[in-house]
Each structure stands twice: as structure tokens, then as C-alpha cells.
Amino acid sequence: MRGDTQACERPGGPEPALAEPLPPIALQAAGPRARTEHWLSRFVRFLGRNLCREFRVVVAEPVRALVRRGLSGVALAIFTAVAVLSLHAVDQTRSGATLVRLVSHVRGDIPLPLVLLRTPLSLFVPARDMAALPGIPVLFLGIALAQLVLGPARTVLVAYAVSFAGTLSARVMIALGPRWWGLPPEAAHVIDTGASAAVVGLFAHVATVKRAPVLFLFAVTPTVLRSLHKPNLAGREHLVAITVAVLLGLLATRRNPALRDGASGA
Known part of the structure; x- marks a missing residue:
């Protein structure tokens, strides 16, 4: 469990296999498909980071506290x-x-x-x-x-x-x-x-x-x-x-x- 939460917190941890976000100038010149992929990539990254953080604070840390303190x-x-x-x-x-x-x-x-x-x-x-x-x-x-x-x-x-x-x-x-x-x-x-x-x-x-x-x-x-x-x-x-x-x-x-x-x- 510790390894899972560390993977969530680590900036270099696994990311969704989507296109890298485009720079603002390139985004303006990109086509509709590239812009869609850009915003989808940002949304998935945001969702993944927040789900990992929530798992850490409401599941992983309480379980560790339970193991440490017992009943x-x-x-x-x-x-x-x-x-x-x-x-x-x-x-x-x-x-x-x-x-x-x-x-x-x-x-x-x-x-x-x-x-x-x-x-x-x-x-x-x-x-x-x-x-x-x-x-x-x-x-x-x-x-x-x-x-x-x-x-x-x-x-x-x-x-x-x-x-x-x-x-x-x-x-x-x-x-x-x-x-x-x-x-x-x-x-x-x-x-x-x-x-x-x-x-x-x-x-x-x-x-x-x-x-x-x-x-x-x-x-x-x-x-x-x-x-x-x-x-x-x-x-x-x-x-x-x-x-x-x-x-x-x-x-x-x-x-x-x-x-x-x-x-x-x-």
C-alpha cells in the first residue's frame, strides 16, 4: 500500500498514455482533434492526481493509523x-x-x-x-x-x-x-x-x-x-x-x- 501511495504522489509516477499537453502557441494553431486530446489529457491527469490524493488521505493513512494503534x-x-x-x-x-x-x-x-x-x-x-x-x-x-x-x-x-x-x-x-x-x-x-x-x-x-x-x-x-x-x-x-x-x-x-x-x- 505504501508503494501505491508513493506512486500517486511521485511527480514522475506513471501517467495516462495520452498526448503530452501542447504549449499555448501550438494549441492555438492545432486542429480540433489535437485540442481535444490536449484537454482530455489535462483532465485525466487532474483526475488521476486527485483520486490518488484522496485515496491517500481517506484510505491509506487511516489504515496505517489503524495498524499502528490497533483497536x-x-x-x-x-x-x-x-x-x-x-x-x-x-x-x-x-x-x-x-x-x-x-x-x-x-x-x-x-x-x-x-x-x-x-x-x-x-x-x-x-x-x-x-x-x-x-x-x-x-x-x-x-x-x-x-x-x-x-x-x-x-x-x-x-x-x-x-x-x-x-x-x-x-x-x-x-x-x-x-x-x-x-x-x-x-x-x-x-x-x-x-x-x-x-x-x-x-x-x-x-x-x-x-x-x-x-x-x-x-x-x-x-x-x-x-x-x-x-x-x-x-x-x-x-x-x-x-x-x-x-x-x-x-x-x-x-x-x-x-x-x-x-x-x-x-
């Missing part, structure tokens, strides 16, 4: 997966469901101070309309990647920030009503739990910080499309979470440009 490098992902599965098992019993409801359920009609207390635990309770097991691999991957790239403290901060932003925005949209991009009053009674907003927010944040458009395309864009296609409470919260995650990423890289191409978080 401690993904401790947050392990803890979250175990907590989700455990709370899901507890929620299947009558007394357990009552306990889970009292300590973790968040709704728009609950007082805000109680929401603040319940939000951290609500992230570990699977949403009622989603099965717990199928979402575990994506949850684990998102949190593990974030911890390896951002570090544990920043991962927790971003996950909670985007989740809480989604919860607060839902209350605002319910107050606005069904017009002006709001939500109907019955949305206030919908149980709002699950880590999906936090996970997609972490993917969006990592993609923004590391300038990884391919990661954003495959890990974030499907959620955006689903949320636009089905504009319910969860969909609106996901859009808010992604927006906040991107803004936090832009702010972080503006304050510390070295984060874009720096090593994975400690």
Missing part, C-alpha cells in the same frame, strides 16, 4: 456499535422499552432542557422505522474513519453538534408549520432517535476537511437525494446535519489549512 484507534466505533446493539436488545422487552423511552426518546413536544439531557443517549437508540443490524456496518465505518482521521475528541464533538443541530432545526420547522419549508404539527410527536444524522454528518465533515469529493459522492449524496425525495422529519434533520458538518469542516480548514493534507488524527 484503540477505532474504540469509539466499537463502543457505539456495542451500545446500539445492547440498547436495541433492551428495547425489545416491555420494561426495557419503558426505560429506553424515559431516558432517550426525543420529540418535538418535549421541553428543550429534557431534550438536552436525552440527546446523547438517543444517538445509540436505533430509529423505530429502521432495523438495527443492517445499519451497524455503515455506522461502524463512519465513526471509525472519523476517529482515525479527526481523532476521538473532535469526532464526538462533530457527531453531537450535527445531531443537536438537526434536533433544534426540527423544532423550528415544526413551529413554522407546513409552509416555508416547515413541518406539519404531527411531526412533533415523532420519536427522533438514532445515529444516522451523526454518521452522515461525520462522513460529510471528513470529506470536507480532506477535500474528498468521491467520499462525499458515495457516502453523503445518496442521503441528500433520499431526504429531498422524502421530506419528512428525519430527512430534514439529515440535510441540516450535513450542512452543519460541511460548515464546520470549512471553518476548521480555514483556521488550520494543514488539516487538509495532514496525517490522521491522534
Whole structure:
């Protein structure tokens, strides 16, 4: 893997077998076919360099960090997966469901101070309309990647920030009503739990910080499309979470440009 990433970074590494770029004067005098080959060559070179750089910062470096630190490098992902599965098992019993409801359920009609207390635990309770097991691999991957790239403290901060932003925005949209991009009053009674907003927010944040458009395309864009296609409470919260995650990423890289191409978080 090290050799592959070095080949991507090395200026003299393998290049696509296309015509060399033409000098500006020669380009003006060249025919349409030569100009097409010139721009195609530049595009392929640009694409190749960026794909190699993205592979290095979101795959190679995190894997090296995982090999170096072992399971401690993904401790947050392990803890979250175990907590989700455990709370899901507890929620299947009558007394357990009552306990889970009292300590973790968040709704728009609950007082805000109680929401603040319940939000951290609500992230570990699977949403009622989603099965717990199928979402575990994506949850684990998102949190593990974030911890390896951002570090544990920043991962927790971003996950909670985007989740809480989604919860607060839902209350605002319910107050606005069904017009002006709001939500109907019955949305206030919908149980709002699950880590999906936090996970997609972490993917969006990592993609923004590391300038990884391919990661954003495959890990974030499907959620955006689903949320636009089905504009319910969860969909609106996901859009808010992604927006906040991107803004936090832009702010972080503006304050510390070295984060874009720096090593994975400690």
C-alpha cells in the first residue's frame, strides 16, 4: 500500500498514455482533434492526481493509523456499535422499552432542557422505522474513519453538534408549520432517535476537511437525494446535519489549512 501511495504522489509516477499537453502557441494553431486530446489529457491527469490524493488521505493513512494503534484507534466505533446493539436488545422487552423511552426518546413536544439531557443517549437508540443490524456496518465505518482521521475528541464533538443541530432545526420547522419549508404539527410527536444524522454528518465533515469529493459522492449524496425525495422529519434533520458538518469542516480548514493534507488524527 505504501508503494501505491508513493506512486500517486511521485511527480514522475506513471501517467495516462495520452498526448503530452501542447504549449499555448501550438494549441492555438492545432486542429480540433489535437485540442481535444490536449484537454482530455489535462483532465485525466487532474483526475488521476486527485483520486490518488484522496485515496491517500481517506484510505491509506487511516489504515496505517489503524495498524499502528490497533483497536484503540477505532474504540469509539466499537463502543457505539456495542451500545446500539445492547440498547436495541433492551428495547425489545416491555420494561426495557419503558426505560429506553424515559431516558432517550426525543420529540418535538418535549421541553428543550429534557431534550438536552436525552440527546446523547438517543444517538445509540436505533430509529423505530429502521432495523438495527443492517445499519451497524455503515455506522461502524463512519465513526471509525472519523476517529482515525479527526481523532476521538473532535469526532464526538462533530457527531453531537450535527445531531443537536438537526434536533433544534426540527423544532423550528415544526413551529413554522407546513409552509416555508416547515413541518406539519404531527411531526412533533415523532420519536427522533438514532445515529444516522451523526454518521452522515461525520462522513460529510471528513470529506470536507480532506477535500474528498468521491467520499462525499458515495457516502453523503445518496442521503441528500433520499431526504429531498422524502421530506419528512428525519430527512430534514439529515440535510441540516450535513450542512452543519460541511460548515464546520470549512471553518476548521480555514483556521488550520494543514488539516487538509495532514496525517490522521491522534
